[in-house]
Amino acid sequence: MVTGAGAQRTGVWLVGARGSVATTAVAGCAALAAGLHEPLGMVTETAGFDGCGLPPLDALVFGGHDIAEVSLPKRAQELVASGVLPSGVPDAVHRELAAAENAVRPGGRVAGDVRDDDELIAVFAEDIGSFVREHGLARAVVVNVASTEPAGDPGDPGGARLPASALYAVAALRSGCPYVNFTPSAGIDHPALAEAAAASGLPFAGKDGKTGQSLLRSALGPMFRQRAMAVRAWSGANLLGGGDGAALADPDAAAAKNAGKTRVLTDTLGHLPEGEVHIDNVPALGDWKTAWDHTVFDGFLGTRMVMQTLWQGCDSALAAPLVLDLARLTAAAHAAGLSGPLPGLAFFFKDPPAGSPGDLADQWSALMAFAEQLREAV
Amino acid sequence: MVTGAGAQRTGVWLVGARGSVATTAVAGCAALAAGLHEPLGMVTETAGFDGCGLPPLDALVFGGHDIAEVSLPKRAQELVASGVLPSGVPDAVHRELAAAENAVRPGGRVAGDVRDDDELIAVFAEDIGSFVREHGLARAVVVNVASTEPAGDPGDPGGARLPASALYAVAALRSGCPYVNFTPSAGIDHPALAEAAAASGLPFAGKDGKTGQSLLRSALGPMFRQRAMAVRAWSGANLLGGGDGAALADPDAAAAKNAGKTRVLTDTLGHLPEGEVHIDNVPALGDWKTAWDHTVFDGFLGTRMVMQTLWQGCDSALAAPLVLDLARLTAAAHAAGLSGPLPGLAFFFKDPPAGSPGDLADQWSALMAFAEQLREAV
Amino acid sequence: MVTGAGAQRTGVWLVGARGSVATTAVAGCAALAAGLHEPLGMVTETAGFDGCGLPPLDALVFGGHDIAEVSLPKRAQELVASGVLPSGVPDAVHRELAAAENAVRPGGRVAGDVRDDDELIAVFAEDIGSFVREHGLARAVVVNVASTEPAGDPGDPGGARLPASALYAVAALRSGCPYVNFTPSAGIDHPALAEAAAASGLPFAGKDGKTGQSLLRSALGPMFRQRAMAVRAWSGANLLGGGDGAALADPDAAAAKNAGKTRVLTDTLGHLPEGEVHIDNVPALGDWKTAWDHTVFDGFLGTRMVMQTLWQGCDSALAAPLVLDLARLTAAAHAAGLSGPLPGLAFFFKDPPAGSPGDLADQWSALMAFAEQLREAV
Amino acid sequence: MVTGAGAQRTGVWLVGARGSVATTAVAGCAALAAGLHEPLGMVTETAGFDGCGLPPLDALVFGGHDIAEVSLPKRAQELVASGVLPSGVPDAVHRELAAAENAVRPGGRVAGDVRDDDELIAVFAEDIGSFVREHGLARAVVVNVASTEPAGDPGDPGGARLPASALYAVAALRSGCPYVNFTPSAGIDHPALAEAAAASGLPFAGKDGKTGQSLLRSALGPMFRQRAMAVRAWSGANLLGGGDGAALADPDAAAAKNAGKTRVLTDTLGHLPEGEVHIDNVPALGDWKTAWDHTVFDGFLGTRMVMQTLWQGCDSALAAPLVLDLARLTAAAHAAGLSGPLPGLAFFFKDPPAGSPGDLADQWSALMAFAEQLREAV
Structure with missing residues (x-):
C-alpha cells in the first residue's frame, strides 16, 4: 500500500525564494x-483533484535559496504597491512570510564567491536536507522560480562548470527531492545530469511555465489546425517590467524563453510559421505584462485573414498558483512512487517532456488521467 | 450492407442559393x-476523414431556392470585386456556376405572394424532388444559408403561419432529404415540426455555423475554466457589411444570432458572465467582418486581468467550406442510416443539439468519433 | 480696472457633489x-497659464447638490478600493472632504418630492447663495457633473416642467454664478433658458467633457482630413461600470452622449462616416473605461486601410482635473468681465458652442489665446 | 518676376525607380x-494648394536609377496581385509605365562594379542631365525612394567612400536639381556634402517620410502633452513584408528607421519615454504593414492608464502620393527661388530640418504658410 502525500507536512523549496513569484506563492498559499x-x-483546488491525496495548502512548508537580500515580508509590501497582492494580505499572513524568510538560505555563484561547483552543490544539498529534518517533513519538492538564465549558458564555456540552475538540480537529486522547473533554464534537463536523474527514481516536472501568450497559443493553435486553415505568420511582442523584464532584456535570456514559445506553435500547428517574438523591458509596467500576438492565416481559396490577441496580465499572479499546483502534484507523484519526467503535467508548461501532447485540451485530458492515476495510488 | 455516399452523385440544395455563402461554396467546390x-x-479534406465514404467534391450537384434575382455567375463577379473570390475563379468555373444557376427556383413569402404555407411547402418540395430526379441523384441535402430571421419571428403572430425557414424544412422532410441549418433561424427546430422531424428517420445538423467570434470563444472559454480563472465579463462587437450586415442590423435578427454567442460562453465557462454583443452594419466593410472581444477575468487572490481578441475575416470564405463539409457529412450520415440531430457535428455550430459537447476540443473529438462511425458503416 | 480671481476664495458648486468625479476632484484638489x-x-497647472489670475488650488471651496446619500469621505474610500484614488489620499485630505460634505445640500426631483419647478429652483438658488455668503466667497462656479439625462428628457413631455439639469442652471443664473456643463445634459443650453442666459451677463462653459474616445477622435480626425484620406466608417464600443455605466445603459442617455461623439467626427472630418457607437454597462470594470474605435479609410487609388485604437482609462481620473481646470478658468473669465458661451474652452468639450474650432490642435490654440485674454485682463 | 513651375513639364527622377513606391507613384499619377x-x-490636390503654381500631374515626367531588373510594367502587375494597385490600372496606364521604364538607368555600387565614387557620380549626373535635356524639362526633382541604408553605413569605413544615397545626392547637386529624401538614409544630409549643398542654391526636402506609426505618434503625442499627462512608456512593433520588410530586417537599417520614430516622440512629448520599437520582416504580409503601439501614461494623482493603436496600411499606397506631393512642392520651391532645407515640408517627414515644428498640427500650419509663400511667388 502506498501512503498518500495528503496526511503529511510537505516542503516547497523555492530556488529564487525572495522573488515576486515565490513571495506571491507563499503569501497566497497562507x-x-x-x-x-x-x-x-x-487548478488543483477544482473538483477534478478530489481524492488525489494532494497535500493540503495548510500542510505546505516553504523555504528556499536566493541571492537577493530583500526579505519576503518586505517584498510582499512592494507587491502590494505594484498591485500584485491585495493590500491586506501581507499583514494578514505575516507569520507565514516570516517563517518562510527564516528558512531562506543564501544562493551561490555570486561575484566574489570562490567556491567551486562541488562545494556549492554540497552546501545547497545540506541546506535542503536540514530544512526537511528540522521541519519533520515527509518530503520536499524543489521548485526553480529563479530568473531565466541565458540560453546558451554553459556555466563555463571552456570548462566543467554547470549553469547555476543545474547546481540546484543536482542538490535536489542528492537530497532525494522531486524537482519542478518553472523556468526556461536548463535545470534537471542539463545533459550532464541525465544519468543521475534517470538513476534517482524521483519524479520531475517541467519546463517553463505557461502563463500568458503561450497559454493562448496552445489554446488557439489547434483551432487553426482542426479547421484546416494555413497559418502563414505568427508574430508576438511582450512588454513587461519587474525583475523578469530586466532579466529578459538580455537577448540570450530572451532566446531561452522564445524557444518555448516557438515550440508551442510547432506542436499545435504542425509547422513553424513566419514571425518573431520580442520581449521588451518596460519598467513602467512593473509586474504587469502585455502580450500582443498577430496571426496571418489563409482560409478557403487562399483568402488571407488576421487574428490578433492582447493579453494584459499580472505575471506573478498567473505563475504563483501554478507553482503551488505543481508542488502538490509532484509531491503526490513522489508519494505514489512515480519517477522520471511527468508528461501528465504538460498542461502547465511551454516545453514539456518529449512525447507530451501539445494541444491545451489534450494536455488537460492528460492531466485528468494523471489525477486518476494518483487517485488509484492513494 | 450499407452503401456509402461516396460512389454516387449527391445534391446540395441551398436555401439562399444566390447569396454570398452559397455562391462561394459553389464556385469554390468547382x-x-x-x-x-x-x-x-x-475540414473534410483532412486525413481524419479518409475512408468515411463522403461524396467527393466533383460528385456534388448544386441547386436551391432564392428570392434574390442576381444570378450566381454575376454574384461571383461581385465577390471578386469585394475580395472574397480570387480574380480568376468565376471564369474558370463558369460552367458549374451556370449549372447551379439553372437549378435555382424562386423562393417564397415575398410581398404580393398570396399562396398560403401549404401551397408554398408543396411547391418547394416539388422543386427539390424534381432536382433529385432530373439529375439522378442518390440523395440531396437541404442546407439553409439564407439571411437570419428575426428571433421571435412566428411567421404570423396571431395565427398558424410558420417562419419561412420552417417552410423549407418541412419541404425537406416531405422530400426525404437530410437537412442542415447553418443559420440561427428556426428551421427544423421549430416546435411545430418536432413530431414530423422525429418520425422522418432523417439526419439533421445545426444550428448556426461557428466561423469567427464564437469559434474563438469556444477555443478560449475552456482555457479559463481549466485554469480556474473567474471570467467576470465578456463583451463583444462585430462590424460587417454585405447582406449579412444589413440583415443583422435588425435588432431582432441580431438577437437570434447573439443567442448562439451567449450559449457558447455558458457551455464553456459554466456560467454566463456580464457583457453584451453588438452587431453593426458597416457597408464599407463588405463581406469582411471585424470582431472585437474584451474579457475581464480574475486570477489568484482576485487579481483582475484582461484579454482582448480581434478577428478580421471574410465571412463567406469562412462559412462556405463548412457548408461543403456539412453537406458531405450529412449525406454520408444518411447513407449510413443515421437519423435525428447529429451531436457529432457540434464542432461546426454555435447552438448544437442538447447534450453536445461545448468545448471546441471536445467537439473535435466527437467529430473524429463520428468519422469513425461513418467509416465503420461504409 | 478688473480684479483677478486669483487673490480671492472661489466656490466650486458641484451638481452631483457625491459622485465619483466630484469626489475625485475634491480629494485631488486637496x-x-x-x-x-x-x-x-x-491643464491649468502648466506654464501657459502663468499670470492668468486663476484662483489657486488652495483657494477653492467646494459644495454642491446631490440626491445620493453616501458621504464624500465614504465615497473616497470606495474610490480607493476601485483603484481611482491612491490608498493614502482619503485619510490625508479627510478635513477637506468633510468640509465639502458639510456644504452638500439635497438635490431635487426625487420620487415623492411634490415641489414644483419654481419651488425647487428657489431652494437651489438659496442653497448656492448661502454657500457664497457663509464662506465669504468672491464668486462660485456651478459645475454640472451629475449623471447624464436621457436625450429627449423634456422634464414633463406635455407640460411646463424642465429637465433637472436645467433647474440647477436656472438657480445658477438667479444666483449670479458662472456655469460649467461637463455632461451631455441640457443644462444652460435648454431652449427655455436662452433669454435669461443671454441677459445674465455671466460666462458659460460646455458641454460634455472630452476625456477618452472623443479626445482621441479630435486628435486623429484632422490627420485623415489633412492627409486627404477618405474615412468611410468610424465605429466605436465603450465598456464601463460604475454609476456612469449604469446611467448610460439607458439608451436615451447613451443617445445624448453619442450625439457629442458624432459631432466630433463631423467637425474634424467634414462629413459623418458610417458607423455606430455603443456604450455597455460592465459593472466588473468599475470606474475603468475601455473604448475601442475601428476606422476604415481609403487612401491612394482607393486602397482600403484600417486604424484601431484602444483606450483603457479611469473615467474619474480623466474628468476630475478638467473640472478643476474649468472651474478656475470660468471663475477667471467672470472676474475678467467675460460673458456668454466661451468658445476658447472648446478644448475640453465634445460639444462646444457653435463656431468653436473642431480640431484638437486648433482648440489648443484657442485656449492659449483665451489664456492671453485673461492675462491681459488681470 | 519669378516664373511658376505650373506651366512647364517637370521631371521626377526616382532613385529606386523600379521599387513598389516608385511604381505606385508613376502608375497612380497617370x-x-x-x-x-x-x-x-x-495633399497637394486639396483646396489649400490652389494657385501655388504646382506642376499639374499630367506635366510630370518620370525617370530614375535602379539596380533592380524587374521592369515597371511587370512590377505594376505584381502590385495588383498583392493588392496595392487596383486590377485595371497597369493596363490603363501602360503607356506611361513604359515611358518611365525607358527613362530608367542602371544604379551603382553593385557587386563587381569597379568604378570608384567619382566615376559613379559622373555617370549619375550625366544620366540626370540627359533626361532633362531629352525631355525638354523646366527642371527635375531627384527623389530618393530606395531601400533604407544601414544606420552607420559609411560607404567605406576606413576610407573615403560615401554611402550610395550620398552619391545620388551629389549627382543631383551637380545637375542643379532640387532633392527630396523620402528615406532615413543620409542622402544630402551626409556631412561630406554640407558645403556643396549650402553653396548650391537649391531647395531640399527631407527626411524619412511619415506614413503610419510615426504619423499617428505626431498626431497623438501633442494630445498627451497638452492634457498634462505624463507618458511613461511608448513601445511599438511593426510587421511588414515586401522589399522594405526584408531591408529593415537588417538591424542597422532598422536602427536608421527607428531614429526617426524616436525623434517624433521627443519632439511632441518634450522627453523620450521608456520603450522600444521593432520592425519584423513578415513576408506573408507583402506590402501591407501592421503597426502596434502601446502607450503607458499617468494622469491625475498618478493614475496609470494605457492607450494602444493598431495601424493596418499599405505602405506603398501611403507613400506614393506623398512622393508626388513632395516632387511638386519642391519643384515649385525651386521655381520660386527658394533654397536650402525646407522646414515648411516637415508635415511629410519623421526627421525634418532642425527647427521645424514637431506637432502634426503645427506642421500643417507651416505647410499652409509655405503654400501661401509659393502663391505669392507665382
Whole structure:
C-alpha cells in the first residue's frame, strides 16, 4: 500500500525564494489556507483533484535559496504597491512570510564567491536536507522560480562548470527531492545530469511555465489546425517590467524563453510559421505584462485573414498558483512512487517532456488521467 | 450492407442559393475539384476523414431556392470585386456556376405572394424532388444559408403561419432529404415540426455555423475554466457589411444570432458572465467582418486581468467550406442510416443539439468519433 | 480696472457633489494643494497659464447638490478600493472632504418630492447663495457633473416642467454664478433658458467633457482630413461600470452622449462616416473605461486601410482635473468681465458652442489665446 | 518676376525607380491624370494648394536609377496581385509605365562594379542631365525612394567612400536639381556634402517620410502633452513584408528607421519615454504593414492608464502620393527661388530640418504658410 502525500507536512523549496513569484506563492498559499480568498487560478483546488491525496495548502512548508537580500515580508509590501497582492494580505499572513524568510538560505555563484561547483552543490544539498529534518517533513519538492538564465549558458564555456540552475538540480537529486522547473533554464534537463536523474527514481516536472501568450497559443493553435486553415505568420511582442523584464532584456535570456514559445506553435500547428517574438523591458509596467500576438492565416481559396490577441496580465499572479499546483502534484507523484519526467503535467508548461501532447485540451485530458492515476495510488 | 455516399452523385440544395455563402461554396467546390486551389478551410479534406465514404467534391450537384434575382455567375463577379473570390475563379468555373444557376427556383413569402404555407411547402418540395430526379441523384441535402430571421419571428403572430425557414424544412422532410441549418433561424427546430422531424428517420445538423467570434470563444472559454480563472465579463462587437450586415442590423435578427454567442460562453465557462454583443452594419466593410472581444477575468487572490481578441475575416470564405463539409457529412450520415440531430457535428455550430459537447476540443473529438462511425458503416 | 480671481476664495458648486468625479476632484484638489502629488492631468497647472489670475488650488471651496446619500469621505474610500484614488489620499485630505460634505445640500426631483419647478429652483438658488455668503466667497462656479439625462428628457413631455439639469442652471443664473456643463445634459443650453442666459451677463462653459474616445477622435480626425484620406466608417464600443455605466445603459442617455461623439467626427472630418457607437454597462470594470474605435479609410487609388485604437482609462481620473481646470478658468473669465458661451474652452468639450474650432490642435490654440485674454485682463 | 513651375513639364527622377513606391507613384499619377480615380491621399490636390503654381500631374515626367531588373510594367502587375494597385490600372496606364521604364538607368555600387565614387557620380549626373535635356524639362526633382541604408553605413569605413544615397545626392547637386529624401538614409544630409549643398542654391526636402506609426505618434503625442499627462512608456512593433520588410530586417537599417520614430516622440512629448520599437520582416504580409503601439501614461494623482493603436496600411499606397506631393512642392520651391532645407515640408517627414515644428498640427500650419509663400511667388 502506498501512503498518500495528503496526511503529511510537505516542503516547497523555492530556488529564487525572495522573488515576486515565490513571495506571491507563499503569501497566497497562507491567504487561501486562512480562507481569505477564493482559490482562483489554482487548478488543483477544482473538483477534478478530489481524492488525489494532494497535500493540503495548510500542510505546505516553504523555504528556499536566493541571492537577493530583500526579505519576503518586505517584498510582499512592494507587491502590494505594484498591485500584485491585495493590500491586506501581507499583514494578514505575516507569520507565514516570516517563517518562510527564516528558512531562506543564501544562493551561490555570486561575484566574489570562490567556491567551486562541488562545494556549492554540497552546501545547497545540506541546506535542503536540514530544512526537511528540522521541519519533520515527509518530503520536499524543489521548485526553480529563479530568473531565466541565458540560453546558451554553459556555466563555463571552456570548462566543467554547470549553469547555476543545474547546481540546484543536482542538490535536489542528492537530497532525494522531486524537482519542478518553472523556468526556461536548463535545470534537471542539463545533459550532464541525465544519468543521475534517470538513476534517482524521483519524479520531475517541467519546463517553463505557461502563463500568458503561450497559454493562448496552445489554446488557439489547434483551432487553426482542426479547421484546416494555413497559418502563414505568427508574430508576438511582450512588454513587461519587474525583475523578469530586466532579466529578459538580455537577448540570450530572451532566446531561452522564445524557444518555448516557438515550440508551442510547432506542436499545435504542425509547422513553424513566419514571425518573431520580442520581449521588451518596460519598467513602467512593473509586474504587469502585455502580450500582443498577430496571426496571418489563409482560409478557403487562399483568402488571407488576421487574428490578433492582447493579453494584459499580472505575471506573478498567473505563475504563483501554478507553482503551488505543481508542488502538490509532484509531491503526490513522489508519494505514489512515480519517477522520471511527468508528461501528465504538460498542461502547465511551454516545453514539456518529449512525447507530451501539445494541444491545451489534450494536455488537460492528460492531466485528468494523471489525477486518476494518483487517485488509484492513494 | 450499407452503401456509402461516396460512389454516387449527391445534391446540395441551398436555401439562399444566390447569396454570398452559397455562391462561394459553389464556385469554390468547382475550383477545388479542378485542382485550382489547395483545399484550405475544408475540414473534410483532412486525413481524419479518409475512408468515411463522403461524396467527393466533383460528385456534388448544386441547386436551391432564392428570392434574390442576381444570378450566381454575376454574384461571383461581385465577390471578386469585394475580395472574397480570387480574380480568376468565376471564369474558370463558369460552367458549374451556370449549372447551379439553372437549378435555382424562386423562393417564397415575398410581398404580393398570396399562396398560403401549404401551397408554398408543396411547391418547394416539388422543386427539390424534381432536382433529385432530373439529375439522378442518390440523395440531396437541404442546407439553409439564407439571411437570419428575426428571433421571435412566428411567421404570423396571431395565427398558424410558420417562419419561412420552417417552410423549407418541412419541404425537406416531405422530400426525404437530410437537412442542415447553418443559420440561427428556426428551421427544423421549430416546435411545430418536432413530431414530423422525429418520425422522418432523417439526419439533421445545426444550428448556426461557428466561423469567427464564437469559434474563438469556444477555443478560449475552456482555457479559463481549466485554469480556474473567474471570467467576470465578456463583451463583444462585430462590424460587417454585405447582406449579412444589413440583415443583422435588425435588432431582432441580431438577437437570434447573439443567442448562439451567449450559449457558447455558458457551455464553456459554466456560467454566463456580464457583457453584451453588438452587431453593426458597416457597408464599407463588405463581406469582411471585424470582431472585437474584451474579457475581464480574475486570477489568484482576485487579481483582475484582461484579454482582448480581434478577428478580421471574410465571412463567406469562412462559412462556405463548412457548408461543403456539412453537406458531405450529412449525406454520408444518411447513407449510413443515421437519423435525428447529429451531436457529432457540434464542432461546426454555435447552438448544437442538447447534450453536445461545448468545448471546441471536445467537439473535435466527437467529430473524429463520428468519422469513425461513418467509416465503420461504409 | 478688473480684479483677478486669483487673490480671492472661489466656490466650486458641484451638481452631483457625491459622485465619483466630484469626489475625485475634491480629494485631488486637496492632495495637490498639499503637495502630495504632481499636478498631472491638470491643464491649468502648466506654464501657459502663468499670470492668468486663476484662483489657486488652495483657494477653492467646494459644495454642491446631490440626491445620493453616501458621504464624500465614504465615497473616497470606495474610490480607493476601485483603484481611482491612491490608498493614502482619503485619510490625508479627510478635513477637506468633510468640509465639502458639510456644504452638500439635497438635490431635487426625487420620487415623492411634490415641489414644483419654481419651488425647487428657489431652494437651489438659496442653497448656492448661502454657500457664497457663509464662506465669504468672491464668486462660485456651478459645475454640472451629475449623471447624464436621457436625450429627449423634456422634464414633463406635455407640460411646463424642465429637465433637472436645467433647474440647477436656472438657480445658477438667479444666483449670479458662472456655469460649467461637463455632461451631455441640457443644462444652460435648454431652449427655455436662452433669454435669461443671454441677459445674465455671466460666462458659460460646455458641454460634455472630452476625456477618452472623443479626445482621441479630435486628435486623429484632422490627420485623415489633412492627409486627404477618405474615412468611410468610424465605429466605436465603450465598456464601463460604475454609476456612469449604469446611467448610460439607458439608451436615451447613451443617445445624448453619442450625439457629442458624432459631432466630433463631423467637425474634424467634414462629413459623418458610417458607423455606430455603443456604450455597455460592465459593472466588473468599475470606474475603468475601455473604448475601442475601428476606422476604415481609403487612401491612394482607393486602397482600403484600417486604424484601431484602444483606450483603457479611469473615467474619474480623466474628468476630475478638467473640472478643476474649468472651474478656475470660468471663475477667471467672470472676474475678467467675460460673458456668454466661451468658445476658447472648446478644448475640453465634445460639444462646444457653435463656431468653436473642431480640431484638437486648433482648440489648443484657442485656449492659449483665451489664456492671453485673461492675462491681459488681470 | 519669378516664373511658376505650373506651366512647364517637370521631371521626377526616382532613385529606386523600379521599387513598389516608385511604381505606385508613376502608375497612380497617370491614373489620376486620366481621371480614373479620385486623388485620395494627395495633399497637394486639396483646396489649400490652389494657385501655388504646382506642376499639374499630367506635366510630370518620370525617370530614375535602379539596380533592380524587374521592369515597371511587370512590377505594376505584381502590385495588383498583392493588392496595392487596383486590377485595371497597369493596363490603363501602360503607356506611361513604359515611358518611365525607358527613362530608367542602371544604379551603382553593385557587386563587381569597379568604378570608384567619382566615376559613379559622373555617370549619375550625366544620366540626370540627359533626361532633362531629352525631355525638354523646366527642371527635375531627384527623389530618393530606395531601400533604407544601414544606420552607420559609411560607404567605406576606413576610407573615403560615401554611402550610395550620398552619391545620388551629389549627382543631383551637380545637375542643379532640387532633392527630396523620402528615406532615413543620409542622402544630402551626409556631412561630406554640407558645403556643396549650402553653396548650391537649391531647395531640399527631407527626411524619412511619415506614413503610419510615426504619423499617428505626431498626431497623438501633442494630445498627451497638452492634457498634462505624463507618458511613461511608448513601445511599438511593426510587421511588414515586401522589399522594405526584408531591408529593415537588417538591424542597422532598422536602427536608421527607428531614429526617426524616436525623434517624433521627443519632439511632441518634450522627453523620450521608456520603450522600444521593432520592425519584423513578415513576408506573408507583402506590402501591407501592421503597426502596434502601446502607450503607458499617468494622469491625475498618478493614475496609470494605457492607450494602444493598431495601424493596418499599405505602405506603398501611403507613400506614393506623398512622393508626388513632395516632387511638386519642391519643384515649385525651386521655381520660386527658394533654397536650402525646407522646414515648411516637415508635415511629410519623421526627421525634418532642425527647427521645424514637431506637432502634426503645427506642421500643417507651416505647410499652409509655405503654400501661401509659393502663391505669392507665382
